[in-house]
Amino acid sequence: MKNSERKENKVFRELLRLVPGLETRLMESSEEQVISIADMIQKGANSARADDTKGMKSAIIDWITPRGQSLTPHIHRNVKSGRGFNHERTGALLCPAGLDWANTEIKAKLVGGQIQVAGDQWPLLLYANYTYDAEDPWNGLLRSGLLVNAFKHIFTSPSSVDQEPKATRSGNARIHGMRSVTRASITYVATQARFALTSAQVFSRSDLVTDSERFYNTILELLNDPDEREEVELLMTWWNR
Template sequence: MSSESSQTFRTQGVIGEEDQPPHTQPDPGAEIARLKRRLAASQEEVKELTQGKTKKPPTIVTMGRAIRRLVSLYESLDDLLQAADDHATNENDEDDETELLTEEALEKQQESESRFAAFKILIQVLPSVGKAIEDPATDMDMYLTQLQKGANDARSDDVRRIKEEIALWLNLAYAPNPPLNTKCRSNRGMQNDITGRLLCPIEYDWDDELVRNGIRAGTINISEEYFLRCFYPYGIGDPDNVEKGFLRSGLLVKTYSNIFISPSSSDSFSDEDENGAARKQQRITNSQKKATKCNVANILGMDGRVTPRSIAYAAVLLAFNLTDAGYWMEVYNLFNFRALYALIVDFFESPCGPAAKRRSQNLLKWWSTQIFPHHNGATTNSRKSRNKLLAQRAAREESVPL
């Protein structure tokens, strides 16, 4: 995926660092001031959301930082509110002609349902948004603008950080010469043997020189192939069973952990096995436990559960940062990252049957175990011991003579 012939579609909202076109030449003084403001905003986010019960409520901008990560990577807030209005309007409409809908109409219907699902997640994640909507005194234009700013700022921060981390991970794993640049993506993409392999769909054999050259030249079109090697353990998948190993790669789990836990948490994962990423066996210190309480996932109220849209978010940021795109785009060299995001969301939220639903639920459980091992284990063990204690006490109560 080289930088030639790229197509750009911009996300609505405030432009962030990773949204800047590559020809922009920032003033050094302005750049330092911008970094200071970004640091102050991050410190404010942590301070506001980790203080005690007497803390002030988070700012609207701070609340907005959850939206791209948990609700929707691409939809504007206006579109989500419109989806809620449309759903309320059409809620009682009969849908007897569903089978007669064209493929295009069905696709639009699914997109509408996905936007409404995002709206429901928005209200669940940020209940204050629902209250603001119902309050006639709310200046909705100002309110939505600030939420959108927080949303896009968080995305920009994550894109920048994963851009740097991926270079460090791949340099350590493969020792390329020259090494990948942590500050830009210019030497990545399909022209780079390492990132090219990771971006190659499992349908194609990257080791075949003819295939590799065809992909690089554009004679082999992979723009609509979303089962990329970077999502599979060892970069190997089965084209006849694309679900096997899908979304279990160590690189994807490290990316997710970096975003939702902490940068250092990515080091908790060792080499992959056939089941996907593997967590290292290590003792957890008191300082690490304390830090875990303040991680992004806890701040966002994820309660030890990985969600479908957060996985899709991490997957897009991983794939995007393997390319040589100069700045944030929805479509790059005909590859549609928005469609990739939608595919992964639908993989979890719209399974085609009971068996598919069980597989997606099992994958979510696997993810939660990987990312929140201590949360899940502590909850399960506590419940098991509590039930055992209650059962034994009840038995003894019955055996005591009156």
């Protein structure tokens, strides 16, 4: 079985676990009905992702604005053109680890597009205090405050970001029986947060500018790498605390 087939099989098994009665329904359905069921599941996933993308676009501006201050120039909550490497704050967070945003030459090349950032060049927004440790790449990786806020926003409730639970309905995690943070949920949140900071208008897996699919896959591959098990277990313990 190819690696991609193994991944798909794992996702399918998880889907059967999450949706009671789905396996029986599939086994009893005609080919046409199976295609219809798959279509409905895909539409539901697309709709949920679109809701997350829309909510994050606005909320992330609050999280990256220093308390009691304002961003200069101002970033509109519902407009993306002023984000990405076009803005000092979002540019610093999107700057690939190992590159110095404070270096005027590097900054100019990122702004001008002479440096193209691939999905496997992870940005500083993933690291605690937005600081990359070249001597220890695991130090602070996937532990930034921005990611924690993004996770709460999507899986608990938007109001839980401020630690003031005002929501009157259960969050996504509780609704779907999610009792702990998962590798895939961290990866998904990182992908959504990164996209929200870019100037890209439409979330698309085939978008070569944001290269979101490669970004998502490379993080998930690291978190599922048996050789990194010890570091990943420490990371999962940190998140679940």
